Amino acid sequence: MEPNLATYLGLSGILFTIGCVGVVFKRNALGMFMCIELMLNAVNLTFVAFSRYYADVHGQLFVFMVMSVAAAEAAVGLGIFIAFFRNRQSIDVDTASILKN
């Protein structure tokens, strides 16, 4: 079976589902961050597949933008984790409950 557009979209959808479920299940802020990266990658795969099948370069440009945003997000997010860990001695998201009550 030759892989066609539907195959690529299916793979992308499965990866996105795993990432989305992982964000809900993980308690660790770093784990949630990695699941978000997985979801971004699944979307990138969709862009590249459509770009291939419609012979259009704009999809790959968009992938480039998504990767830049992911890199910026990684830098700022990990800075936030370090600051959070310094205040709480843990990066468990359940301990971030200072605004509760």
Add this chain to the structure above:
Amino acid sequence: MVSTALFFLFAGFAIMCAISMVYHKNPLYSAISLVGVFISLACIYLTLAAPFIAIVQILVYAGAIMVLVVFVIMLLNLDDEPNTSRLKYLYALGGGLGIVLLAQTLFVVYAVSRTPNQAIDPNATVGNTLDIGRAMYTDYLLPVEIVGVMLLMAIVGSVVLARRLSQPQLELVIDKEEERISEEINS
């Protein structure tokens, strides 16, 4: 034929690595599994004739971002996640979300496979660095500039967030705070 076999090999590897990433409690094992996903996705981009994106994927994701994540894991000296009971409805929510997304994926695959097959133009070279660079510096000049400014802001922001105040600076902040509180009490 070979590219078909390679696609299914790397697709299976990507899905297995993704599942192992969510399954493992130790953040370091999750990070290593995520590197596996990134590398197999880069190989799939190669089968889609997108060499530039494949190389950038390995450089930026598997190289830069994952090194940063592993570095933070090392810096924070994290242990396994403790097995405390989380709110039960979150697990139900996650399971429901997964089922809904999987159903949507199946629907999309079904709908797309019913449409007549798109023929790939074998001479199309949209993934080449030349074409991407040309589009980047003509049609997409402003977005590329904005991305540059955004990356600069991210660098400054992460330095500001992660820095530790030195002792004199910390004392200055504490003194100011104490002055403010005493003024509030007096007024």
